[in-house]
Amino acid sequence: MIEIKNVTKSFDGKTILHDISATFHTGKTNLIIGQSGSGKTVLMKSIVGLLRPESGQILYDGKDLLQISGAQIKALRSEIGMLFQGSALFDSLTVIENVMFPLKMFTRKSLAERIKRAEFCLDRVNLKGANNLFPSEISGGMQKRVAIARAIALNPKYLFCDEPNSGLDPRTSILIDELVRDITREYNITTIINTHDMNSVMGIGENIVFLDKGHKEWVGNNEEIFTSDNKALNDFVFASNLFKMVKKYVIKEHLSDSLKE
Numbered sequence: 001m002i003e004i005k006n007v008t009k010s011f012d013g014k015t016i017l018h019d020i021s022a023t024f025h026t027g028k029t030n031l032i033i034g035q036s037g038s039g040k041t042v043l044m045k046s047i048v049g050l051l052r053p054e055s056g057q058i059l060y061d062g063k064d065l066l067q068i069s070g071a072q073i074k075a076l077r078s079e080i081g082m083l084f085q086g087s088a089l090f091d092s093l094t095v096i097e098n099v100m101f102p103l104k105m106f107t108r109k110s111l112a113e114r115i116k117r118a119e120f121c122l123d124r125v126n127l128k129g130a131n132n133l134f135p136s137e138i139s140g141g142m143q144k145r146v147a148i149a150r151a152i153a154l155n156p157k158y159l160f161c162d163e164p165n166s167g168l169d170p171r172t173s174i175l176i177d178e179l180v181r182d183i184t185r186e187y188n189i190t191t192i193i194n195t196h197d198m199n200s201v202m203g204i205g206e207n208i209v210f211l212d213k214g215h216k217e218w219v220g221n222n223e224e225i226f227t228s229d230n231k232a233l234n235d236f237v238f239a240s241n242l243f244k245m246v247k248k249y250v251i252k253e254h255l256s257d258s259l260k261e
């Protein structure tokens with residue numbers, strides 16, 4: 001579990017994150033949502049340790065990232081997997097070499113062990129027959145699978161995904177979301193995903209933290225989001241006509257069910 005308490009972060013005297021507290025659960029897909037500029041990336045970078053907030057606590061299973069020693073931070077880093085926007089694979093390495101990369105960097109595994117682990121991870125993300133291809137030779141969805149395989153290579157306790165669906169078509173996006181959710185459950189990972197993709201919110205939003213102008217405005221899951229009367233949340237979620245219609249339909253069903261009871 002990751003807990004953040006009273007996190008505040010400013011740049012040049014301008015406060016970007018206002019006193020944010022939230023809990024991100026183990027074995028669940030935790031989403032940080034909010035419109036562009038609401039502070040999602042700054043919050044994720046603060047949790048990972050790429051930015052240092054002025055105040056607050058960032059607790060990884062009770063250990064405060066802002067208080068622990070350099071050696072402890074290094075140990076913690078080896079427990080973190082990252083999935084960046086646009087996959088961020090090494091173009092000059094093959095698929096399997098990309099997945100083996102963190103194993104070479106952070107473990108003393110032999111070459112044979114590294115290959116075995118990379119093959120296992122590629123198999124887990126259902127990517128077969130692409131081991132010796134380069135990233136430029138495979139599709140965006142396949143690249144994302146390689147990035148997921150690389151992110152789980154070290155068996156992380158914590159997984160961070162920054163807009164994992166960017167650049168993918170809706171069907172591939174759903175498959176990638178489901179893969180991240182299944183892996184999160186299977187390996188009991190604390191997964192935090194930054195997104196403004198409403199399909200992801202509805203599909204895998206098990207614990208959603210909604211940011212508005214740097215404030216934590218709402219927390220709930222993908223069912224509660226439909227019935228919330230939080231104005232900022234509604235303005236964000238139901239900006240599109242499609243989701244307005246879906247909401248009307250869900251509320252109608254909900255009301256008719258409660259009348260039946």
Ligand SMILES: Nc1ncnc2c1ncn2[C@@H]1O[C@H](COP(=O)(O)OP(=O)(O)OP(=O)(O)O)[C@@H](O)[C@H]1O
Binds near residue numbers: 034035036042043
């Ligand atoms: N290094 C920085 N220096 C100064 N301001 C920054 C820095 N990083 C982010 N900001 C500001 O913080 C605010 C929040 O940015 P952030 O990137 O977290 O938004 P976001 O919700 O992730 O947006 P998007 O969905 O577009 O990625 C923005 O106003 C941005 O300009």
